[in-house]
Amino acid sequence: MSGKLKAAIIGSGNIGTDLMIKIMRMSDHLEMGAMVGIDHNSDGLARAARLGVPVTHEGIDGLRKLPNYPDIRIVFDATSAKAHLHNDAVLRADGKKVIDLTPAAVGPFTIPVINGDANLDEPNVNMVTCGGQATIPIVHAVRRATDRVIWGEIVASISSKSAGPGTRANIDEFTETTSSAIRILGGAERSKAVIILNPAEPPLIMRDTVFTLSQGGSREAIERSILDMVAAVQKYVPGYRLKQKVQFEAIGDNAPVRIPGFGPASGLKTTVFLEVEGAAHYLPAYAGNLDIMTSAAMNTADRWAAQQLRKEAA
Structure with missing residues (x-):
């Protein structure tokens, strides 16, 4: 070849x-x-x-x-x-x-x-979308280590300087497409996506937060699956990394959360904080959303x- x-x-x-x-x-x-x-x-x-x-x-x-x-x-x-x-x-x-x-x-x-x-x-x-590429692998990682993911929610925060006219003109499509992909590729039954254009100076590196509510599977298995997924993404995006340790919170039947379109739900809430640093091939390193x-x-x-x-x- x-x-x-x-x-x-x-x-x-x-x-x-x-x-x-x-x-x-x-x-x-x-x-x-x-x-x-x-x-x-x-x-x-x-x-x-x-x-x-x-x-x-x-x-x-x-x-x-x-x-x-x-x-x-x-x-x-x-x-x-x-x-x-x-x-x-x-x-x-x-x-x-x-x-x-x-x-x-x-x-x-x-x-x-x-x-x-x-x-x-x-x-x-x-x-x-950029937010989907960064966060949906984490939702998928939780899903493969559990019986079900009832809820998947992502918040993508990017520097406003790294959002050009095309990105700004497609905000609605961003949220709709990302939310749909959280279900189709991530495996969540219900989903939500949010994007934030942060005007802070100096510009901040792309940050993403992923929330899931799952049932079945252990905390150890979920964390191991997430770490394996982060390592896999790093093979083509070296600046992709966890910002801090994976966090867990048990949601009991005595105090369930209400999931839109689903109703009261209990299980294990997993929170993952990500940072994506760009390779700075064209724009500065804070533009991890582009990278x-x-x-x-x-x-x-x-x-x-x-x-x-x-x-x-x-």
């Missing part, structure tokens, strides 16, 4: 630019084929041009006009949920593999440590590209 597959990125903002640099520095099976934006003055397009990457500021129509478009096999969409609906239809009609970094949720939810290989043959895979999203997307794309290269070499 040799060579690399050409990739294009639609969206020359923070996420797209960080992803481009990751691919150029770190990818085993991908190389940049194009950077696509809609603002010819964007830093992402200027940086791409300086690095020798073909660029266009005419969106997906401009991408399709590039001479090397037929050679591009995989396209990352880092625009918005609304724009992705159009982009996906065009790209799939052209036979391109699509990695969706928006909350559009057209394709199946994908988190590398949970189902990274399950959706490789899908034409479009969705990377959930975990782009790292997960590249990890998923690299797996697919490796599979394709193996098939073509056989």
